[in-house]
Amino acid sequence: MGDPSLCTGCHRCEMWCSLTKYGEINPSRSNVYVVRREPAVDVPVVCIQCGLCINVCPTGALKRDKKTMAVVVDKEKCVGCGMCTNVCPIGVLRIDKETKMAAKCDLCGGSPACAAHCPQNAIRYEVANKAAAKRRELWAMAHAVRNR
Amino acid sequence: MWYGFAGKLLRVNLTSGEFKVEELDKNELRKYMGCVGYAAKLLYQEMPAGIDPLAPEAKVVLATGAVTGTSCPSGGSYEVCYKSPLTGTWNQARSGGAFGPKLKYAGFDFVVIEGKAKEPVYIYIHDGKVEIKAAKHLWGLNVEETTDTLIRELDDPEISVATIGQAGENGVLYAALINDRGRAAGRGGIGAVFGSKNLKAVVVNGRGGIKVARPKEFAAAIEKAEQWLKNYPLGSIPTLGTVGLVSLNNSLGILPTKNFQETYFEKADQISGEVLNRKYQIKRRACYGCSFACGRYTSVISGKYATPPMEGPEYETVDMFGPICGVDDLEAIIRANYLCNVYGLDTVSTGMSIGFSMECYEKGLLTEKDTEGMPLRWGDGEVMVKLVEKIAHREGICEFLAQGVKRMAEQLGPAAEEAAIHVKGLELPAHEPRSESKVLALQYAVSPRGGCHMHPNWASTWDFGQLDCGMKEFGMPWPPKEVQDESPQKGIAYRYVALQGEISEILGACIFYSWGTEGSCITPQLYAEIVSSLTGWDVTAEELMLAAERSWNLKRCFNAREGFNREHDKLPKRFTKAIPNGPAKGIKVVNLDVMLDAYYEAMGWDRATGNPTPEKLKELGLEFAIMAS
Numbered sequence: 001m002g003d004p005s006l007c008t009g010c011h012r013c014e015m016w017c018s019l020t021k022y023g024e025i026n027p028s029r030s031n032v033y034v035v036r037r038e039p040a041v042d043v044p045v046v047c048i049q050c051g052l053c054i055n056v057c058p059t060g061a062l063k064r065d066k067k068t069m070a071v072v073v074d075k076e077k078c079v080g081c082g083m084c085t086n087v088c089p090i091g092v093l094r095i096d097k098e099t100k101m102a103a104k105c106d107l108c109g110g111s112p113a114c115a116a117h118c119p120q121n122a123i124r125y126e127v128a129n130k131a132a133a134k135r136r137e138l139w140a141m142a143h144a145v146r147n148r
Numbered sequence: 149m150w151y152g153f154a155g156k157l158l159r160v161n162l163t164s165g166e167f168k169v170e171e172l173d174k175n176e177l178r179k180y181m182g183c184v185g186y187a188a189k190l191l192y193q194e195m196p197a198g199i200d201p202l203a204p205e206a207k208v209v210l211a212t213g214a215v216t217g218t219s220c221p222s223g224g225s226y227e228v229c230y231k232s233p234l235t236g237t238w239n240q241a242r243s244g245g246a247f248g249p250k251l252k253y254a255g256f257d258f259v260v261i262e263g264k265a266k267e268p269v270y271i272y273i274h275d276g277k278v279e280i281k282a283a284k285h286l287w288g289l290n291v292e293e294t295t296d297t298l299i300r301e302l303d304d305p306e307i308s309v310a311t312i313g314q315a316g317e318n319g320v321l322y323a324a325l326i327n328d329r330g331r332a333a334g335r336g337g338i339g340a341v342f343g344s345k346n347l348k349a350v351v352v353n354g355r356g357g358i359k360v361a362r363p364k365e366f367a368a369a370i371e372k373a374e375q376w377l378k379n380y381p382l383g384s385i386p387t388l389g390t391v392g393l394v395s396l397n398n399s400l401g402i403l404p405t406k407n408f409q410e411t412y413f414e415k416a417d418q419i420s421g422e423v424l425n426r427k428y429q430i431k432r433r434a435c436y437g438c439s440f441a442c443g444r445y446t447s448v449i450s451g452k453y454a455t456p457p458m459e460g461p462e463y464e465t466v467d468m469f470g471p472i473c474g475v476d477d478l479e480a481i482i483r484a485n486y487l488c489n490v491y492g493l494d495t496v497s498t499g500m501s502i503g504f505s506m507e508c509y510e511k512g513l514l515t516e517k518d519t520e521g522m523p524l525r526w527g528d529g530e531v532m533v534k535l536v537e538k539i540a541h542r543e544g545i546c547e548f549l550a551q552g553v554k555r556m557a558e559q560l561g562p563a564a565e566e567a568a569i570h571v572k573g574l575e576l577p578a579h580e581p582r583s584e585s586k587v588l589a590l591q592y593a594v595s596p597r598g599g600c601h602m603h604p605n606w607a608s609t610w611d612f613g614q615l616d617c618g619m620k621e622f623g624m625p626w627p628p629k630e631v632q633d634e635s636p637q638k639g640i641a642y643r644y645v646a647l648q649g650e651i652s653e654i655l656g657a658c659i660f661y662s663w664g665t666e667g668s669c670i671t672p673q674l675y676a677e678i679v680s681s682l683t684g685w686d687v688t689a690e691e692l693m694l695a696a697e698r699s700w701n702l703k704r705c706f707n708a709r710e711g712f713n714r715e716h717d718k719l720p721k722r723f724t725k726a727i728p729n730g731p732a733k734g735i736k737v738v739n740l741d742v743m744l745d746a747y748y749e750a751m752g753w754d755r756a757t758g759n760p761t762p763e764k765l766k767e768l769g770l771e772f773a774i775m776a777s
Contacts, residue, residue, distance in 0.1 A: 026357020
């Protein structure tokens with residue numbers, strides 16, 4: 001869960017993600033995203049594991065991990081067609097430029113590196129109800145700001 | 149295969165409009181480690197003595213280091229290295245934001261800029277590609293407008309733009325280069341150098357990333373750094389930003405006031421970090437990869453000083469536009485900071501130039517005849533803000549102010565010398581050299597770019613801060629004698645303080661992270677672990693020290709070749725007179741020469757000239773820097 005009210009736009013989550021997943025530091029190969037814009041907008045964008053992508057995958061490469069409930073990519077089956085990226089409502093799926101396969105947050109098997117290393121606690125791994133409540137809040141606030 | 153570094157240098161010639169990409173030599177790079185170390189070698193070898201810093205022959209190096217753009221918590225920095233038009237010395241201006249990391253992600257460790265374009269241009273570097281593009285339509289625009297225009301034009305909100313504003317175009321000698329809207333490579337006039345080359349901006353973006361040699365080991369070293377920084381001794385930096393220093397420094401009588409005439413400001417509580425946080429802060433903002441987020445986004449919502457959201461002000465800026473000018477109105481200070489950011493001005497030199505002119509006005513050296521009828525009274529925030537605007541455009545009296553304190557004093561004659569607070573032409577920053585720390589006094593005298601508290605380190609960490617920063621095991625004197633002591637111990641200690649800071653500079657790291665003790669900061673030993681696992685080179689702390697010493701010596705050689713020597717390592721006269729009031733009343737600098745002697749000796753430099761001896765240079769493998777004389 002990403003909390004823009006605490007984010008300072010440092011991008012450390014992206015660096016930790018790419019270091020954990022690919023052994024390099026490369027925000028463009030990260031499965032968590034920080035949108036930093038002016039004036040003073042810093043928003044961590046993370047996959048909410050909604051599963052819409054599962055339904056559109058033509059090869060059945062996307063499935064839910066039973067332990068973490070995260071949607072994960074099966075490397076044996078993914079052909080990199082990009083259908084999942086088309087349907088993702090918040091744009092957190094991408095086709096990795098080197099593996100040519102879908103890449104998304106798999107919650108690092110239950111201990112996400114981004115959350116463990118966020119210096120401001122702006123990305124947190126929370127229990128479902130608490131996370132849902134915060135998501136409601138953020139969704140509502142995002143729309144309220146637009147109306148102001 | 150390169151790890152940690154991109155492995156490439158980009159050379160852009162603005163005169164011919166051509167560029168070329170050069171592969172870096174691993175051994176040569178490792179010798180200097182990177183960033184300012186390697187830039188010092190480049191500029192020493194490629195820029196002969198006596199070149200006018202504003203002539204086409206002058207070169208500029210944009211430099212990143214091993215940790216730039218990595219998850220090393222201090223990796224948001226890049227440095228701009230050049231010969232300063234303000235001082236005529238070596239200069240390096242560090243800035244944070246996203247520019248350095250994105251330059252490296254774009255595939256380059258260094259950019260060398262040469263020549264002069266016929267018409268305004270900007271350089272666009274993205275994913276290994278380079279374009280020199282027309283910037284006629286950007287000339288005359290301020291930093292915000294330029295940045296916004298380029299984002300639209302290049303259709304990429306993720307670009308990082310380092311640009312000059314009107315001040316640089318107009319040749320203000322302390323114009324800054326501003327990246328990411330509010331992060332300044334501030335000191336020494338790099339903005340004027342860009343302006344002289346008809347270079348408006350450098351724009352970068354990249355998706356290349358940085359390869360890590362031993363990812364698991366690197367992650368462990370970074371985790372250690374993250375843990376250690378939880379015990380950081382200067383806790384107010386993250387929570388209040390650097391402005392937190394205003395109240396503290398005032399209570400100790402080390403807050404420069406009225407152009408350094410005093411060191412205590414009665415109304416400091418009106419301009420403190422607490423007030424800034426409570427009334428004007430929008431949010432905290434971090435440089436790329438930074439875990440502290442000392443940056444503040446502030447705005448003044450309404451009134452005559454209304455200002456859109458903008459980065460800053462920092463401690464230096466608050467003192468410069470506050471106590472230094474006698475101003476107690478935080479809104480005027482925020483407005484002045486905003487104008488410096490959008491016009492591209494160094495807030496320190498701008499504030500000091502205004503403070504100097506206010507003192508000269510008080511003493512009758514400047515009159516209303518000179519100032520178009522505008523009285524330059526202490527504490528007049530409105531006049532101060534007007535002056536900032538006029539400096540950027542070099543209007544009226546500000547044609548005069550735009551040259552900096554040293555040149556102004558020379559024109560006003562000996563009576564103004566007393567008020568000219570600079571070393572080698574660089575206006576002093578907001579740290580009081582008499583009372584804060586005597587090592588700092590020494591640093592002001594010898595710093596390669598002039599009166600500077602940050603290059604390569606904030607000297608006060610050692611005696612004022614009582615922090616060894618991991619240097620005890622190299623032989624740094626410990627414990628420090630009391631802050632006001634001026635014995636040779638101070639000179640010896642400065643060798644270690646300087647080299648420790650220089651390690652950050654050659655790695656492209658932010659200096660803030662190396663203030664502490666083992667377990668509470670990134671020591672040279674921890675940097676060695678980080679750099680080793682990142683690059684795959686087995687670098688020890690000793691090797692970092694040696695590379696730092698090379699870099700530090702080369703800068704001294706650069707200045708020596710330009711004619712600087714011991715004679716120029718001196719302090720403004722004011723500091724030999726006692727502080728008149730406040731908690732630090734009565735303190736002055738008496739024995740600078742004692743500290744200088746000890747420092748030169750500790751460095752292995754010639755005592756008479758203060759410059760590296762041929763033996764020392766041979767020992768460091770810098771034979772090419774031995775002068776023919």
